[in-house]
Amino acid sequence: MPPPRTKHRPLLLATTFLSLLLLLSLLSAAHRAFAVADDDGHRARVLLAGDGERNADADHAAAVDRHCAGTLHRDVCVSTLSTIPNLAQKPLRDVISVVVGRAASAVRASSSNCTSYLLRPRQLRMRDRLALSDCLELFGHTLDLLGKAAAELSAGNSTAEESVAGVQTVLSAAMTNQYTCLDGFAGPSASEDGRVRPYIQGRIYHVAHLVSNSLAMVRRLPQRQRGRSLRANEPLEGYGRVRRGFPSWVSASDRRRLQQQGGGGGVAADVVVAKDGSGKFTTVSEAVAAAPNNSETRYVIYIKAGGYFENVEVGSEKTNIMFVGDGMWKTVIKASRNVVDNSTTFRSATLAVVGTGFLARDITVENAAGPSKHQAVALRVNADLSAFYRCSFAGYQDTLYAHSLRQFYRDCDIYGTVDFIFGDAAVVLQNCNLYARRPDPNQKNVFTAQGREDPNQNTGIAIQGCKVAAAADLVPVQANFSSYLGRPWKTYSRTVFMQSKIDSLIHPRGWLEWNGSFALDTLYYAEYMNRGDGANTSARVSWPGYHVLTDATDAANFTVLNFVQGDLWLNSSSFPYILGLS
Incomplete structure (x- = not known):
């Protein structure tokens, strides 16, 4: 028998239906709550990520500002560093390495540019071709120098003073090379139509500015201070x-x-050069060509007494070469290239030395072009760690081109007229005789013309314990010509005369302008404890950059120990x- 019907069943169904509706409502609310929560979490994650990116951007911008502080070319610095990933986390050495690498890439682009111009079918004057060839050679040297800087920076020797000094030295030379390239298009025989230099100078300046910024950063690397006199x-x-x-x-x-x-006869030479055929070679160039490349040991070339009429180049691959002669004016290397006859100043050298570790003793190097031929170099040195002892260098304008890197001259005689010791090396001349010759009419004698372009280059000319005097041909007519210690070839020219004997030929003003007020407030010229009739500083120039040093500590900055x-x-x-x- 079926169960009896009851009157409460409709109420039960209604209650069940309402319960289901409530449950569905709760589930829907829960779903919406979870959805909202998930959406809020997503938004939170997005906001956190955005904050992180903004913080990273801020850190990157702060790092750019920090590293570019003190650079001379801030716009180049900012554009360079802005593209370096994780800049804020990189140590300073790594940042400098990146900038050096960018400079190397720019050098390769500049080299390609000059090569394409040199190979164009249009007519180029001989001087322009030579200048472009100089540029290509200098770019090759620059890549070597930048490679050395990168290697030193990657070594991680962050506190060694010699490490920092070495980086400064090669970067200073790399910059000098760029301006030397451009200098080749100036002078009496340079192209007058102005088509060559404007075509190449933009890329070259870019390289120079990258290197300049690197030098500014290098100065902030920690290093051991010598601080000794x-x-x-x-x-x-x-x-x-x-x-x-x-x-x-x-x-x-x-x-x-x-x-x-x-003489050199007592030296154990690796090879002998003799004009009379008694040696292995009759020319110096042949002996240099036969020398081993990239030698780590000393290779001695003994050059017997005689006149060797040739232009000699000791290339960058010829390292640790030593020339030994039979004495000043006994062993003589002589030539006469000059700017008037279409050479560049860089290419005019009778002896050009690029190979690291070059030494020479007891020889004479002469450029016999004469005073009317303008720039005519006897010796050009862009070799690091090079030294000369008991040598003489004779010419007129631009006799000794101390181009770049570290150099030392001891007991040497140097003869010339206009700017006859010049360049942008870090060079010390010690116990040398500096002789002004008789110049052409209306010319002035200027002993030095230093070529520092940037205040962060560690370059300059230091003359210590030397004699500044008139050569025999100038003495009778000395009153007819003015002679000066130096003039500023480039913006940050730096020259110091110290503990030297300065004769009466030097004008009371001491120093000469290059062109109006150019560089007078940026140069650094100094005199310290000199003696002689021309050493009185009471009537010297009053330029902002001229100094009379009285503190031995200041003078000690330009000694062999500290300067080179x-x-x-x-x-x-x-x-x-x-x-x-x-």
């Missing part, structure tokens, strides 16, 4: 007394070679030198 007899830790000492880059065997008395780090390399040369002040 060595006297002649003061012992230098690790090297003993320096009265008859040598910088450490000169080996003991080289020291013996360089200190031997008399001579304690690290001269010892192997066997040439005598004084590390500090005498």
Whole structure:
């Protein structure tokens, strides 16, 4: 029998239906709640990511500002660093390495540009072709220098003073190379239509500006400060007394070679050059060509007495070469290239030295072009760690082209008229005789024309313990010509005369303008404890950049020890030198 019907069943169904509706409503609300929560979480994640990106951008911008502070070409710096990933996390050395790498890429582009122009069928004047060839050579040297800088920076030796000084040295030279390229298009025989230099200079300036920014950053690398003013007899830790000492880059065997008395006959030479056929070669160029490439040991070329009429180049691959002659004016290398006859100044050198570690002793190098031929170089040196002892260099305008890198001259005689010691090396001349010759009518004698383009280059000319005098041909007519210690070839020209004997030929003003007020407030010219009739500083120029030094600490910045780090390399040369002040 079926269960009895009841009157409460409709109510039960209604209650069940309402319960289902409530459950569905709760589920729907829960779904909406989870959806909203998920959407809010997504938005939160997006907001957090956006904040992170904004923070990263801010950190990157702050790093750009920090690294570009103090650079001379900020727009180039900002555009360069803005594209470096994770800049804020990179140490300064790595940042500089990136900029150096960008400079190398720019050099390759500039080289390609010059090559394409040189190969164009249009007529180029001989001087322009030579200038473009100079540029290509200089670009090749620049890539080598930038490679050395990158290697030193990647070594991670962040506190060693010699490491930082080495980077400054090669970067300074890399910059000098760019301006030397452009200098080749100036002068009496340069192209008058102006088509060559404007075509190439934009890329070259870009390289120079990248290198300039690198130099500014390098100055902020931590380094050990020497801060010492060595006297002649003061012992230098690790090297003993320096009265008859040598910088450490000169080996003991080289020291013996360089200190031997008399001619080169007593030197154990690897090869002999003799005009009379008694040696293996009759020309110096043949002997250089036969020398080993990239030698890590000293290779000695003995050049017997005689006149060798040739232009000699010691290329970058010819490292650690040494020339030994039979004495000044006995062994003579002589030529006469000059700017008037369509050479560039860079290419005019009788002897051009590029290979690192070059030494020379007891020889004369002469450019016999004469005063009317304008720029005519006897010796050009763009070789690092190069030294010359008991040598003479004779010419008129631009005799000694101390082009770049670290150089040292001891007991040498230098003859010339206009700007006859010039260039942008870090160079110390010690115990040398500097002789002004008789110039052409209406010319003035100027002993130095230093070529520093950037305040962060560690370059300049330091003349210590030398004699500044008139040559025999000038003495009778000395009153007819004015002679000056120097003039500013480039914006940050830097030259110091210290502890030297300055004769009466020097004009009371001491220094000469280059062109009006150019560089007078940016140059650095100084005199320290000089003597002689021309050493009185009371009537000297009043330029902002001229200084009379009275503090030995200031003068010590331009000694062999501090200016060319001579304690690290001269010892192997066997040439005598004084590390500090005498």
